[in-house]
Amino acid sequence: MDLTLRDVLELPVMAAGAPVVRSAADAVDVLVRSVHVSELSDVAGTLTSGVLVLSIGLALTEPGFDAVAYVRSLRDAGAIGLVVEPGQHLRRLPDALVQAARAARFPLVELRSTVRFIEVTEIVHARIVNAHYERLRLAERAHEAFSTVGAAVRAPDAVVAHAAKLMGLPVVLEDRTHRALAFAGSAETLLRDWTARSRRVPFSAGTEVGGPEGWMCTPVGPPRERWGRLCVPVRSAEQPAAWMVLERAAEALTVGKLLERSPLSVEIEAQSDLLREVLHGADEGSVRARARALGLASAQYYAVLVCRPAHAGQERVFLDAMVTSDGIGGVLAAGRVAAVLPCSSAAAEKALLERVVAGVPTGLAAAFGAAGPVRRLGELPAALQEAVHVADVVSPGLPALRRAGDLGVRGLLWWLRDHPRLHEFTETQLRPLLTLPEPRSSRMFATLRTFVDSGYSMTAFAKALNLSRPAAYSRLATIERLLGVDLSDPDTRLSLHLAVLAHRSAPGTPPQ
Structure with missing residues (x-):
């Protein structure tokens, strides 16, 4: 010290x-x-x-x-x-x-x-020598913590966490628009009114202490392309050790950004992290502080939209199309893209989401799921889970906006997908097909699924399989024999239809 x-x-x-x-x-x-x-x-x-x-x-x-x-x-x-x-x-x-x-x-x-x-x-000289020694040890630990630039590429929050731990002080990484991209500390306290407080501390060319709260800040990015800064948002002495750690962390983030190969920016990664935490029920106070610090504007209502892309690697295209300047968006598990958008009223929410969906390039989306609007940010976890559920359940090829009320029996089976009675029903109905040796089992199940999806129309069924009608009838006869059922019976068709849909909704089955 x-x-x-x-x-x-x-x-x-x-x-x-x-x-x-x-x-x-x-x-x-x-x-x-x-x-x-x-x-x-x-x-x-x-x-x-x-x-x-x-x-x-x-x-x-x-x-x-x-x-x-x-x-x-x-x-x-x-x-x-x-x-x-x-x-x-x-x-x-x-x-x-x-x-x-x-x-x-x-x-x-x-x-x-x-x-x-x-x-x-x-005594004083001994203390000074010890302080120099501690600073050298700190420099060595900082070098070890920040020397792997790969960590900075993948997770700026890890760099920020290392810096905060080494200094024993809270640290925030923000961009030039004062959006808090990563932080180490209590979000509810640290990020309170972040944008307004940060604007009182002017950006500087080097490490400085300034502003009414005495923040220590250092710029991040190449000298002519500063894209953000690291801040210690508490009043602290201008300690050389803290300056050194903060500057080493800024260097790691700068180099990491230069070597970055991900199409997603640090800002999008930060928003993605928040939405993933929201999806798993993050604390309301933390969500509110972080969402505001990331640029989500205050509003009467918030709309939630989730897209299931038709192809991987298109996340940035969706985000550019879905996220408004006053909203936030990110990438969830399995490549789903989510956005939270402020709106003035419940009536305006529908028009807003339809306009956003219409702006997504044709052919890129497999399905859209919407939920809300919600009045409070504390309602976001449930709304986001519902929108993800809708996007996962909606059949592919129907990229129009869908909500939970549009799902019908598919939605019911999705919610019941973990129930043991549903598993028992599905196994009872489909066991003769599912227990066949591969690849015959998959081929027979795909044939039954095509028949169900065709609406039991032999013409549509034969066309989907590129077969003649006699060959199509022969395929169905084989399935009837294996299952021991009569596919012309309405109750049998209903049971098998539900079993096929339930099998699609089983845990671990990818969306189709």
Whole structure:
């Protein structure tokens, strides 16, 4: 830990001298890099930068002593403060010295009791050496944490978490529009009113402490293409160790971004992480803070839209088409793309979603599922789960907007897909086909499924299999014989239809 003048004054050996700060009491948090005992009235060339000068005041008793010149000499030589112990040579500090120090805002400390300066210098220098050693260890840990740029490519939140752990301070990564992309700390507290608070801290070319809350920030990205910054959004001392960690983390994120091969940006990855957590029931307070910090505008209602792409690798195209400037969107499991969009009313929600769906290029979407609108962000988990459910259940080739009420029996079977009675029914109806050796089992089941999907029309069935009608009848006869049923019976058809749909909805069965 870096040592400040305040820390030195609070050391037991120094506190025993009852120190009194006579000037610049608000400047005692300056860093101390060394301690030096000097009785010279002109210290030019004898000190190093950041030194704290200790004295018994001999120079103050010299004939013609010039207090202003003395203070100027100390400051110009690199001193950050002067501690004087009056004694047999000097009964009290000269008023001229106190006034000169106050005018220059130079820390001046008067001791009221005797202090062993040699002991002070030994303790302070030992603390400084230990601090240097700790900083070296910290630099080594930071190098190990951030040297693998692959981690920065895949997960900026991991880089941020490492930085926060090393510094013992909360850290937030934001972009140029003040959207919080990754953070380490309590979202509800850390990201409260994030955009408004962040805008009070101007972007800078290097690491700086600024703003009304005293944030420490460092830019992220190449010098001419800064795309964000790392922030420590709490008031903290300008510690070189913290600066070093923050800058190393920024370097890792910069290099990772340059090597990035993913078509998804850091912003989209951050929004995807949030939506995946929402899908699994994240805390409402955390969701609200993070969604606001990621750019979701406040609104009366929120619409939820999920798309199941027809082909992999098109996520960015869907996001560009689905996400409005005041909404958020991301990629969920199995390549589903989701968006949460603000809207002014329940009536406006339908028109908004239809407009978004119409903007998706033709042929890319297998299905769309919608839910809501919801009034509170706390209702998003249930709405998102419902929209995912709809998108997974809707038959492929029907990319129009669908809701839970449009699913019919498919929706019912999806919700019951884990029920043991449904499994028992499905196995009873289809066991003779499912227990055939492969690939015959798959071929027979596909034939039955085609018959069901064709609406029991022999013409449509034969056309779907590219067979003549006699050959199609022969295929059905084989299935009837294997199952021991009459496919002309309405109840039999209904049972098999439900069994086929339930088999499609079974856990682990990919959407079709």
